[in-house]
Amino acid sequence: MTRIAYRDPEDMTDEARELMRARGNLNVYRTLANAEKVFTGWMLAGQAALTSPVLPLRLRELVVLRTAYLMQCPYELGQHRDIARTAGVTSDEINALTSESSWRTAHFDTTELAVVELTNELLTNRGVSDAVFDQAHQALGSEATVEVLMLIGRYSGLALMLNAFDVDLDESARLPIPPRHGDLTS
């Protein structure tokens, strides 16, 4: 049960309300909107992350699910189990990513496995070995590697907030996958 009141969209600035509306009036946004002096910037950072075409959607969701699992964040898990399915992650793969170690034997491709390995080691040890870093970096290149790391950073930080507020999972509303720059199919 959430520990503070959800902000009413009527009580937000036009810019904040519009940024929230575009992503569904999810409980996470209505909670964080209580920090009205910094909420818009946080939403703009999120919009940039969500609309960048650099990472394939499926790869993004693998990273988010592994992060949500290791951060023990029921809200992120609840949202992203469904979003991951939309992005082409199978139920078996979702179950593997949200268990201690069976992701290692799931049928991810080499790049996906390298990225999940990086996510897992980083969140477990707060650092990564040369070998694990190099594997992901060689597969992705510098731009996409930095995006993966920023994604881990954003969702791990968000997990702390969601857990601190004990935000209720939305009944049915899920983050829509927004159209991306340069992506004509979604």
Place this chain on the structure above:
Amino acid sequence: MSRIPLVDAEQQPQPIREFIARRGNLNVFRLLANAPNVFAGWTQMVDELFDSPTFNLRTREVAILRVAHLQGARYELSQHTEIARGAGLSEQQINAILDTDDVDAAGFSRTERVVLDLVTELCDTRGLTEDSFATARDELGEEALTEMLMLVSCYYGLAFVLNAVDLELDAAARFQP
């Protein structure tokens, strides 16, 4: 030695050049600028966090330094130890945040102690008990508590990025809060 090459600040799009000119030509920005699509949005978040009047610099630095310490983030520690000094924290207080001196004897204000305890519990357990949440809410109020969590969240997540890349410390450049 950083595991990802750092870009040249002069070669970046105008909004990023402008941000770096204001906040400092730091290795962290030259790293994140490898991903311009997400970095541009991230800079807007950082600007709001540091331009907001909700917390004074000193309170923010208490939180940031504690996150940096518990995350083992060498780069954040290197930048923010100096900023914390500039914000008026004593050597004894800085050492207490870094667990090398007694926190009870360091003369923190009530708010600063609540912030320290909040960050410690979040970093250690990834959440807060009902009691800890109530203590923080009663001390800060709902808006400021949410904003404090936004700040903690930013530095907590950034620590993972910095640690993964093993980012080199800046020789002289300092963040302008």
